[in-house]
Amino acid sequence: MIRVLLVDDQPLVRAGLRMLCDTEELIEVVGEAGDGEQAVRLAERLTPDVVLMDLRMPRLDGIEASRRILRNLPATRIVVLTTFDDDDHLYPALEAGACGFLAKDAEPAELLAAIGRAAAGESPFSPRVLDRLVDQALRARQPRRATGPQLPEGITEREREVLALLGDGLANAEIAERLNLGVTTVKTHVAGLMGKTGRANRVQLAILAVQLGLSGG
Structure with a gap:
């Protein structure tokens, strides 16, 4: 059984993710958090295998929440759920230790497969998100390199x-x-x-x- 923690500040999004996860008998949603601080507390208490993490949230964003969770629970796998206006957050989330990146409009089967891959130690990501990560890495980390x-x-x-x-x-x-x-x-x-x-x-x-x-x- 893969134990999953859902983290998103929108209740409807969390409800939809829970309904989707409930269709897969090998996945168990063990908790939900509406902000980063709550996510850190629940992760420490529930020790999930996989965290589906939103990036932009009140009180504590998903980047810092990921960093704190992995500091105490390094075996936990964090998969970021991103929208197309989250580009400035993608590379920092990678540096914070996220193992995967999915667009929020990913197909249900893609998201369920990503949870399984993350739990197995792999790094799932949407190809479109990878393209944006590459662009972000080049802009933010290599601004002066000619090659x-x-x-x-x-x-x-x-x-x-x-x-x-x-x-x-x-x-x-x-x-x-x-x-x-x-x-x-x-x-x-x-x-x-x-x-x-x-x-x-x-x-x-x-x-x-x-x-x-x-x-x-």
């Missing part, structure tokens, strides 16, 4: 293939099927890529893949 990032030396051809598929948003099982590899082997390649590139998680690897032009973006 984009380079692929570090020592990356194997297989790792390059895995990196490209991460940029396309594929899960480990999908990458394994595409490349005719075992899932454990894919996990090893992902871990190796993190070490060689200095990226902390799959989302950052996916951003790198798009920046390098390895994926379809």
